[in-house]
Amino acid sequence: MPPVERFRLTKRTVDTLEIPAARRRTVWDARIPKLCLRITPKGAKTWYYVSKHAGKTEWHKLGRYPELTPEAARTAAQVVAGEYAKGRNVAEDRRQEKAEWTVAKAWEMYRARNERLGGKSLSTMDGYWRRHFSRWESKRLSQVTGGMAERLQDRILETRSGATANRIVSTGKALFNFAIRRKGSGYDGPNPFNGLEKQPQKIRKNRLYTSQVSRLFLALDDVSEIMRDFILMALWTGRRAGEIKSMRWVDVDLESGLWLIPDTKANEPQMVPFAIPAIEILARRRRAVSGKWVFPGNSKSGHLEEYKKGWQQVRDEAGLGDLRFHDLRRSLSSFGQEQNVGAGIMGAQLGHKDPQTTIKHYTSIAINVQRDAVNLIAESLQKAARD
Numbered sequence: 001m002p003p004v005e006r007f008r009l010t011k012r013t014v015d016t017l018e019i020p021a022a023r024r025r026t027v028w029d030a031r032i033p034k035l036c037l038r039i040t041p042k043g044a045k046t047w048y049y050v051s052k053h054a055g056k057t058e059w060h061k062l063g064r065y066p067e068l069t070p071e072a073a074r075t076a077a078q079v080v081a082g083e084y085a086k087g088r089n090v091a092e093d094r095r096q097e098k099a100e101w102t103v104a105k106a107w108e109m110y111r112a113r114n115e116r117l118g119g120k121s122l123s124t125m126d127g128y129w130r131r132h133f134s135r136w137e138s139k140r141l142s143q144v145t146g147g148m149a150e151r152l153q154d155r156i157l158e159t160r161s162g163a164t165a166n167r168i169v170s171t172g173k174a175l176f177n178f179a180i181r182r183k184g185s186g187y188d189g190p191n192p193f194n195g196l197e198k199q200p201q202k203i204r205k206n207r208l209y210t211s212q213v214s215r216l217f218l219a220l221d222d223v224s225e226i227m228r229d230f231i232l233m234a235l236w237t238g239r240r241a242g243e244i245k246s247m248r249w250v251d252v253d254l255e256s257g258l259w260l261i262p263d264t265k266a267n268e269p270q271m272v273p274f275a276i277p278a279i280e281i282l283a284r285r286r287r288a289v290s291g292k293w294v295f296p297g298n299s300k301s302g303h304l305e306e307y308k309k310g311w312q313q314v315r316d317e318a319g320l321g322d323l324r325f326h327d328l329r330r331s332l333s334s335f336g337q338e339q340n341v342g343a344g345i346m347g348a349q350l351g352h353k354d355p356q357t358t359i360k361h362y363t364s365i366a367i368n369v370q371r372d373a374v375n376l377i378a379e380s381l382q383k384a385a386r387d
Contacts (some may be wrong), residue, residue, distance in 0.1 A: 006030050009037060009070045019043050029070075035077040037065065047073040049080045100186030103144060104137035106179045113178065120171075132156070132168050133175070141179055141187040149192040153199075158326050159240055162199030169196050206323055208235075208331035213384035219318035227310035229281050230295055234325065236278035236378055238332035241325055245304050247294040254282055257371065273371035275378040335377045 006028040007013050017027060020041050029035040038046050045065040051058050062068060062076045101109075111125055132152060136144055149172060156165040173193035179185040208216065220228045233244050243261055251260045257279050259272045274282070285294060295304040311325045 004028060009035075009073075011066075011070060014045065014065055014070060017045075029074065029077075032074050032077050032081075034081070035074060037073075047076070049077045051081075051084050053084065100140045100142060101179060102137065103133065103139050103141060106141060106175060106185065106187075107133060107137075109182065109185075110175050110178045125171075128168060128171055133172065141176065141185065144176075144192050146190075146192045146195060149196060153196055157199065158324070159242070165199045169193055169198075206321075206327045206330070207334045208320070208323060208328065210384045210387075212318065212320055212323075213381055214387060215318035216314065216320065217385040219314045222317060223310050223314055226295060226304065227307065227314075229285060230304060230307060231311065231314060231325075231328070232281060233278060234328045235332065235381065236275045236281075236374065237272060238329050238374075239272065240329065241307065245295060245307070246301070247303075248292050249286070249294060250292065252282060252294065254279060254286065273374060275371075275374040277378050277382070278374075332374075332377060335380055 005026070008030045009027070014037065017025075017037075017039060019025075019039060022041060024041070025039045027037045027039065029037075034050050036048050036050060038048060047062040047065060047068055049060040049062055051060065060080050062073055062080070065073075068076070107129055111122070111129075114120060114125060115122060136148070149169070152172070153165050153169055156168055173191060176189075176191040176193060179187050180189050180191065220231060223231075230244060233239075233247075234241065237244070237259075239261070247259070251262060253259075257274045257276075259274060261270045261272060263269070282294065289296060291302075293303040296302065297304040297306075299305040307325070315321075315323055
């Protein structure tokens with residue numbers, strides 16, 4: 001048995017350690033006795049924390065050198081030592097985690113079962129995955145929390161009906177129940193979709209009324225400039241919150257007053273004309289805002305993400321009841337109907353592929369016709385704001 005080698009492991013010491021010719025070499029740290037560095041004949045150097053748990057020696061891999069420096073390795077070792085001191089078997093937990101399915105793996109197995117036994121159409125399931133569940137594809141099942149499931153439900157309700165939200169939540173619940181029952185998934189619960197409230201099934205018909213417009217505009221004076229512009233852009237364009245949040249300057253042509261939305265719910269790019277008030281907002285923001293996003297933010301995406309608090313403040317101050325942000329989209333088409341704008345024109349502006357969608361939910365068109373329509377609606381809204 002080779003003698004135990006123990007050194008004060010510093011960067012200089014590690015860099016000068018001799019690479020073994022045949023067998024792996026283990027060098028121990030003098031400051032933290034259970035921390036060691038293993039060196040292979042090919043020169044790979046890996047940090048480990050070694051502990052005995054229930055009579056069994058556990059090798060806990062911390063990371064590779066030089067990515068993990070000696071000082072960082074000692075810090076990581078102390079963290080692992082603390083977990084072991086609490087009675088937690090870190091190595092066993094890691095093995096269990098590796099055995100646990102990811103959401104992508106669970107969906108793959110769940111979809112295969114659905115295909116084998118019959119159920120939802122595969123195109124419907126693929127749409128659910130692409131639009132809603134794929135955001136979690138690399139996460140382990142145990143990493144999906146009830147809060148994450150609730151936020152997913154909220155996102156769906158921003159743009160879709162309660163009936164749609166209920167179908168997605170039901171699918172998520174079925175997915176996790178399937179994984180919990182399935183031997184080999186490495187997951188035994190809980191189901192993060194349990195406890196989510198069922199939403200009302202009826203189609204919402206709420207909208208902004210003429211008598212509320214002036215109150216809305218007054219309330220907008222009390223929020224930040226970016227939030228005011230964001231809300232007004234939704235009102236002037238009738239587009240979805242997600243599309244406005246991710247608006248890029250490269251897709252905006254102020255000279256022609258057009259906006260190319262490259263990725264839409266209809267799965268095709270769409271050209272949208274701006275009303276004059278929207279162009280004025282964009283021209284002002286262009287002078288003041290740098291970077292690629294029209295509405296930049298501190299989020300991981302780089303653009304504005306959180307707007308609910310700002311909208312709630314405006315809604316409460318203006319006394320708009322339970323008017324949702326998405327209802328601004330419905331409001332544009334309602335004001336358009338009052339100005340005798342055809343459903344087909346409004347459908348093109350809102351991004352509906354089927355004009356019947358506009359008729360059902362909101363009450364190929366030339367851009368100039370759309371532009372005239374949105375300017376007509378903007379004039380009526382501005383008049384209402386002044387009255």
